[in-house]
């Protein structure tokens with residue numbers, strides 16, 4: 001069925017004999033791709049989950065959630081139903097991700113998650129991304145190759161981080177990820 005026929009069908013219900021005027025059909029042709037795109041975007045489901053001991057990763061989670069239009073929830077809040085994109089946030093304690101994050105990954109159902117997008121904070125090294133990525137891939141869950149990372153305040157280090165610039169960058173990252181899915 002061609003696009004214009006599809007539109008005839010949409011307009012006329014099941015009655016394919018109804019033919020709109022030529023001008024109307026052109027207008028429909030121009031509008032169809034945008035409407036289909038909107039329909040596809042509406043169907044995509046995005047969730048944000050994080051683990052944060054001192055609130056740094058939570059700041060990113062809340063910002064990303066605001067950007068993508070959902071509520072960030074602390075692990076171990078489960079994800080409901082099928083999720084196209086799960087933003088998963090964590091940080092590094094004594095060189096590794098926390099046992100809570102490891103345990104949470106084990107609860108994820110690969111048949112219900114399109115892909116996971118990782119974001120993280122730490123004081124020194126960006127260790128969370130490779131560790132979380134490996135655990136997810138071991139479970140057969142796809143991982144977005146791009147991740148978001150910024151420094152997080154720790155004792156006298158990185159006061160105020162994530163700061164407004166970090167949050168702005170996190171918003172931009174979330175928008176880019178969700179727009180090209």
Ligand SMILES: Cc1cc2nc3c(=O)[nH]c(=O)nc-3n(C[C@H](O)[C@H](O)[C@H](O)COP(=O)(O)O)c2cc1C
Nearest residue numbers: 052053054055056057091094095122123124125152
């Ligand atoms: C107990 C503890 C251990 C930490 N160990 C590390 C570490 O090994 N490497 C590092 O880069 N940062 C380390 N940090 C700093 C945290 O990763 C950083 O402050 C992070 O932003 C904390 O995130 P959160 O506030 O979401 O828990 C440690 C922080 C704490 C509280």
